[in-house]
Amino acid sequence: MASPLHTPRNAEISERDRSSVFHSWSAQGTLAPLPLAGGSGVEVWDADGRRYLDFSSMLVNVNIGHQHPRVVAAIQEQAAQLTTVAPAHAHEMRAHAAELVLKRAPEGFSKVFFTNGGADANENAIRMARLTTGRDKIVSHYRSYHGNTGAAIVATGDWRRMPNEYSRGHVHVFGPYLYRSEFWAETPEQECERALRHLERTVQAEGPDTIAAFLFETIPGTAGILVPPPGYLAGVREIADRYGILLILDEVMAGFARAGEWFAFDAFDVRPDLITFAKGVNSGYVPVGGVVISDAVAAVFDDRVFPGGLTYSGHPLAAASIVAAQEAMADEGVIENARRIGDEVIGPRLRTLAEESPLVGEVRGRGVFWAVELVADPATREPVATARVGAIKAAMLERGVLGFVAENRVHVVPPAVIGDADAHRGLDVLVEVLQAEATRG
Incomplete structure (x- = not known):
């Protein structure tokens, strides 16, 4: 730690960082943070x-x-009261955070499972879908990013999955992207229709009774901010219902104001079974994510143990930051x-x-x-x-x-x-x- 008389400058901090910190997604020898x-x-x-x-x-x-002063103050106030609590205990701030997230979900959602971030939110949504359906496979888009934990990185469609493909049961499809259409489409309507046909044929070829869930970003973010054409997500929902497949919508990047909505899917005619979130829910002030669980999925675990958990699930500082951020976003x-x-x-x-x-x-x-x-x-x-x-x-x-x-x-x-x-x-x-x-x- 720097002494009160020494304020480190850019060059010193950069050198210390390069000599001691291992950075994400980088060749370490060429970094210039x-x-x-x-x-x-x-x-x-x-x-x-x-x-x-x-x-x-x-x-x-x-x-x-x-x-943001309200979020910073909330974290400070919670830290002064109780800095951590085991997830097995009840805590008012955690309950309040869950209530505010559920306030933005569609009707028929009444539970939130808190995680440390977006990757393990997707990881646990996958687990819930597999246990609920008794099926194994997860279908996601090639142009996607879902996180860097075991199943989440393999659900990811881009190059980052390739050195990490040790998780089972993942299938990829092409989603709609009219500018670089995989389907020789010339209009949004053609792109939508053909992408849905491609998805359904993949389901049929893989075997519908082997597929637990579709895991799609509502709007793929890192892959190119690919706003789906009208009718695509509604069509995905119809295919999911036709074959008894759950729909997980990844709102980690698109949710909580990023796309101009509380949840990005609010702008589309679709209702998922599971919603994953992180990032914008508290603007990353404290690491946190979660899964918003539909009543039908939550009921599966009323008398059955959910085999998942995290030491920091619903951490008080994270919960306080969610409460303050959600209230400030609504008020302002x-x-x-x-x-x-x-x-x-x-x-x-x-x-x-x-x-x-x-x-x-x-x-x-x-x-x-x-x-x-x-x-x-x-x-x-x-x-x-x-x-x-x-x-x-x-x-x-x-x-x-x-x-x-x-x-x-x-x-x-x-x-x-x-x-x-x-x-x-x-x-x-x-x-x-x-x-x-x-x-x-």
Whole structure:
């Protein structure tokens, strides 16, 4: 720990970090982590005092903004009263947190199982589905990310599952993605119809009585913010019902204001059997996640032991942060702000950018959840090289905007509390950087 007379600077913190911390998803020898020392609202600052507009929400989770005073105070007050309690005990703050999460769920949900984060929320939802149905297989999308625990990482569709495929019973399908259609579709209606046909044929080929659940992100996030076409999720529900399959909707990234709704599926005609959440429920102030359980699934375990648990399930500090965050989001109109910013600022600005920039193949999103897909050639839709995307992120950082990039995309994912001026400020930088990059070719 630094002495009161010594305030570490960026270079020192970076060196100490590189020498002692093993980072996620990284080759350790080439890391250059940005040292962050503080934050407030939609801004963060480094140890040298330089400020950045956070257009990444860290990992697309700081929905309520940095250091919200009501959430910080709630954590402090709970820490002064009781810092931890075993999950076998009842605790008022845990019950209150569950009640507020259930308030946002559809009718027919009355229980929440708390976890440490989104990955083990999906892990336990999978367990519940298998035990409820007596079946084994889980069907998920190739373009997806569900977390880095045993079954969650194999349910993930992208490359990260490949070194980790030691969990059983996982099947993948292509979901709708009209811009890069796997189904030769030319309209959203065709993409929806053909993606559903592909899903149902996969179910039939695998054997319906072997499939426990569909595990789908309501809006796939890291995979590209792939907003499903009208009718797709309702069609998934119909297929699930036809074959006795449970539907798990992963709301870890899309939920709690990110897509301009409490739950992203509120904008679609669908009701899941299990809902997984984390990230935005408390903006990541304390690690937490959970599974919202339908009454039918919960009843399975009334007289049967649920063989799962976590030491920190419903941790008091996490529960206090959920309560404060949920109350503040409701009182301050955070959901409505996210929806309005998406409709009136981010969406229109990005659509104009798509019309004007040869680098932009497509923009898509809702709320404060948008992707700008970059292409080397608009005609062939060839993705831009990864190195160019890295250069774009670095150029944004140099101009004071902390961005989020994935593959050939820049994701525009600021905190849901962002105002018009700050949203325009970040978008101005993105436009400037893309214009400069297009000029370089």
